[in-house]
Amino acid sequence: MARRRPVMSEELKLELAEELGVLDLVRREGWGSVSSRQCGNLVARAIERAERSLRKKS
DSSP states (O other), X not given: OOXXXXXXXXXXXXXXXXXXXXXXXXXXXXXXXXXXXXXXXXXXXXXXXHHHHHHHHO
């Protein structure tokens, strides 16, 4: 099965991690050390940004 391309760029993920205060943890221990709740918050922020971006384009 072919690998899908990532939905979010690594740059965006790191920017969101910084906003949520987990960037140091990611840099020190990797994404596997980020809790499910924190990952959910990261995804929610990404969705908010995408929605804002779509509203600006309309």
